[in-house]
Amino acid sequence: MTEWWRGGVIYQVYPRSFQDSNGDGVGDLPGIIARLDHIARLGVDCIWLSPITQSPQADMGYDVSDYREVDRLFGSLHDFDSLVEQAHARGLKVIMDQVVSHTSDQHPWFEESRLNRTNAKADWYVWADPLPDGSPPNNWPAVFGGRAWEWNPTRGQYYLHNFLASQPDLNFHNPDVQQAVLDVMRFWLERGIDGFRLDTVNYYFHDKKLRSNPANKVKNEHLPYAVNPYDMQEHKFSKSQPENVDFLRRVRALLNQYPGTTSVGEVGDSHKSVKLMAEYTSGGDTLHMCYGFDFLGPDFTAAHFRKCIEQFFKAGPDGWPCWSFSNHDVPRHMTRWARFSQSPAELARQAAALVLSLKGSVCLYQGEELGLPETDLLFEELTDPRGIRFWPEDKGRDGCRTPIPWEQGEAPNGFTSGTPWLPVKPAQSVLNVAGQDADPNSTLAFYRAILAWRKSHPALREGSIAFLKTGEPILAFRRTLGDASLLCVFNLSSQAREVELLSLPRGTEFETVSQNAALSGKTLTLGANGYAMVALPATSKAKVRYG
Template identity: 50%
Template sequence: MKNVSLKSGHSLSITESNATQAQHEWWRGAVIYQVYPRSFCDTNGDGIGDIQGIIKKLDYIAELGVDALWVSPFFKSPMKDFGYDISDYRDVDPIFGKLTDFDELIAKAKQHGLKIVIDQVLSHTSDQHAWFQESSRSKTNPKADWYVWADAKADGSPPNNWISIFGGSAWEWHEGRQQYYLHNFLKSQPDLNFHSDALRQQILHELEFWLQRGVDGFRLDAINFCYHDQSLRDNPFKPVEKRTGRGFSPDNPYAAQYHLYDNTQSENIAFLESVRALLDRYPGTVTLGEINSEDSLKTLAEYTQGKTRLHMGYNFELLADEFSPHHFLHTVGALEEVIGEGWPCWAVSNHDVTRVVSRWGSGKHNNDFAKMALVLAASLRGTLCVYQGEELGFTQADIAREDLQDPFGIEFWPDFKGRDGCRTPMAWDTSSTNAGFSDGKPWLPVDDAHRRNNVSVQQQDPESVLNFYKQFLQWRRTMPALVSGEINLNTSSSTDQLLVFRRTNHDTEIHACFNLSDSTAVWNAAAGSQIALGNGAKRNDNGTIELGPYGFALCI
């Protein structure tokens, strides 16, 4: 047996058999660490992170106690949307390295016991992709229907009222072809036409290329955007009071429509089943779908139903601004009601949203909040994605207007500053003005707060967020109730301050309570239970547990 000491003051006895218990499906309850390559580690001094930088830091990633890496796009791209605009699905962009570098990453990750899951952007490509170049030449070439083309209305205006997420019409006129093409994102990101049999088959070939190279799965970007309504019907108007959720502010034009026809079409189910059939030929591989629809919980349940579709999916419900016990109870409860045998994946930070300690922390950016946010997300039923820097408690960086890189932020400044603030470089040490990220000028500035709170500083501090992450994830692996158990939401014990739920696995039961407020709260814990893990938690003489601001307790 071995003991794991945690800040709560409790020492947990862990049997080696429990600690090494193998799961039949590795991804159920796994922790996946998201690497944004541009900002992780630069080894050639050009100011942009690269694949060799990921390889260099594999020891660090493995020591966190995660199970897999999700690597954001590294494919050849003009970088208008920083890799989410792919111009060649089968090649590495030179700024990140070569295909041989990626092969080395897979091999060395496996030596560290880590799986590799890569981003795949299937709904659209770059307008510089060879497919689009051919498709745009004429209406009769072999790839003429590989993208979504439509004639103008009689007055020359776009075919319908669909809006791009990045602003303006979702249609762009192409002079050469004398038609509009659809782009749900940037105009340089034309949408692929999944109604084309040949296109769908080609996409499966692109996926298999990476499966044959040894990847363990795919994170499927915007996977519900693959299909569009072939009749090109207008989206209905959405009243102002209904424009909440999905990550869009009510004043964003995109939020002014019910997006019924530009995404999340029924035909997508058959395509997902063909993707699953492909992965079933490569045992142990997995699909994780990003889903952002009008009813994301319902769509997630549909897309993960049975064993013939996605293995798991995640949505933006916990990537939103709302932070309250009610929101968690509603979101988790609503999903559990519909998901059946499907499997959820949770994320509270990623490369597209404000970092969690800034988004939910109400300006009170401290280590206790960062620790609580991790334990809360990792205690829900499902798999967890952790975004680089989250394990350090990094806050959202404030980027000056002249330093902005994100086209989303440039378009909507100053009302929306874009996504650069969560994409700034990792701060590794105090060896240089760039905190060990690069010997050159970084593509985005290193945040001063991150520089002061870098990896090397936190490694030497036993009370740091980083060391807490390592200890907690090690302990979590020994708790089957947290990894794969059922969840029971305790609505009667939850309050305006406290979120309470229970995780169970056979005879094991863990009672969890989180104080989501900045004031002290008292929890009437289950009689006889003991605090196995806690922060800012103490048991009173009357049996209740007092939780300090953003404190938590897991009891067994």
């Protein structure tokens, strides 16, 4: 039997913004439990919980101060156990974030490590002596701005932080650190978790020689300059080191002791993420799945989608990707790709149909099923340290993290009885769950329908993918499993296009989830953001001609 995660659909819950149960304005675990039926009705396979462990919240939970405790902001270990139990009762798996490339500077490990150079955890973090002039040991920058090195006068050394200075990097070259991290994972596996989403999975190891990074020779296609100096380097030595793969094998060996569990790694690398995704999931003894940021940017072309998918399976034929169009780190795709559509509703349906028909697993971010756009926030409303630092060129990640609008009426639409930690604005409020639930033609209704349709076509979960030669803006491919095949043709533009379909079997009809598609003889007319799904026998010689 195929593993549940292979071709499965994961629904990402950002706990702060899902549902607040106690009126403090921040979502929590009891709130998620209260809304589990919404997730179950969608027809997804699994919930991914963004960080819930104890944290000072400098980076919204991605700075952990206790790996084995639920932050009181979100509830308790009892609430966690109840959530897993009630999700399982609804047929939903649950995976959770493991943020182990770094900790909070308030973690006891770091509090001990920073004391001196001889304590038991002195080598648990990445420490380095200054250069003779007192400057840091190399040129590595931090993702959130400035140098990736912070001075500690007690030790007379710098420590590495790839993100905030309050997020010191663990030293994975130390076997004790690796074991401590695996012990943390085992703690949660023993509580019944179904696996992990591994944050910044390619940041675990650094170059032991601390060599400086070279300049980035790949220019930004969308800006004449770099908003963040981090993008001006090729991060050859500060991350994505070869030692990483051996540790991932240790993670997989641990998960193999808990049948049915899975892993999905986040690969943060702008120029080689597809290659790393393949490397980190190949061989059957590394991670189960990985995702990168290739589909989380501005590109919305047939060539881009085809190139990434073909590159992945060429680099790792036995690897497995997890594709997504939105998450908690990037502007929502409804806003990123708005220029390619005249109708938000049609773009929402096309994006759903596309990501759910590609070869691989899928991650949907909370609110995608409502067609939520990015929230336009004022500077004084921001909480994200990245947005505060790089405003206004980079407005940060708060715009995709605003609360889910549940009920009809005024904001915050049932999310909280108090003041929400981020505001619910009119563009999001009007797309509330209750209103869409009552509308059979809503984006929410479509998501439920297409997820059910996907489950009825095993070729979409397990089948091969073969792209057909077409020009822009037409993307066409076939998904095939056994004697069943699906022809998928997408018009990735806001203008109608005519495509020739050759050698179609007589009486061919479109699948019900198709949009803005009409067939007259051999001519397929795809309207703005139109697409056609056609079920065919695997032996069919049907072809697509365009351009």
